[in-house]
Amino acid sequence: MFNECNLEICEWSKRLKKRFCLVLAAVLFPMSVSAGVYVKDGDSLSLNGREIRLLGIDAPEYRQVCDDASGRKYDCGEKAKDYLKSLVKGKKVSCRKIAVDIYKRELSKCYAGKIYLNRKMLEAGWAVVYRSKNKRYKEWENEARENKRGMWQGKFMRPELHRILNK
Secondary structure: OOOHHHHHHHHHHHHHHHHHHHHHHHHHOOOOOOOOEEEEEOOEEEEOOEEEEEOOEEOOOOOOOEEOOOOOEEOHHHHHHHHHHHHHOOOOEEEEEEEEOOOOOEEEEEEEOOEEHHHHHHHOOOOEEOOOOOHHHHHHHHHHHHOOOHHHHOEOOOHHHHHHHOO
16 A cells, blocks of 8 residues: 555655644743753753752842932842843753852852853842852952942842742
């Protein structure tokens, strides 16, 4: 019943369907960052299934709102997340675990290519120093404050206090 030509058509049809599905998946579910990386908020990410918190920094909570320089409200938590996403997009992300927190997340120093993510979040003003005695971290935070970068452009509640008050 099936001849050689019919078999070739069947195989070609299967390959075409598979390619169509792959293209459709890429359009409907684009990767926003490099493969294996999912940015949760401005200081947390998932890397190939590992739950990671950037060591020594604290970014605004995802739903946290801040005031800009003119007193207008804006979603600083979303801005922090978006900034971290922009840093990792298309880059190889690597993290070195230093400790583990009470939520079993790895407290880590992370890099996107050669970009030290912990540092960049502080320098850009989308995070503050958190339970760290690292003098460099404080310098990077102070630089962002002095130059009114990120959250430092206006008023904000420290993320730790925001979490406590909004439990």
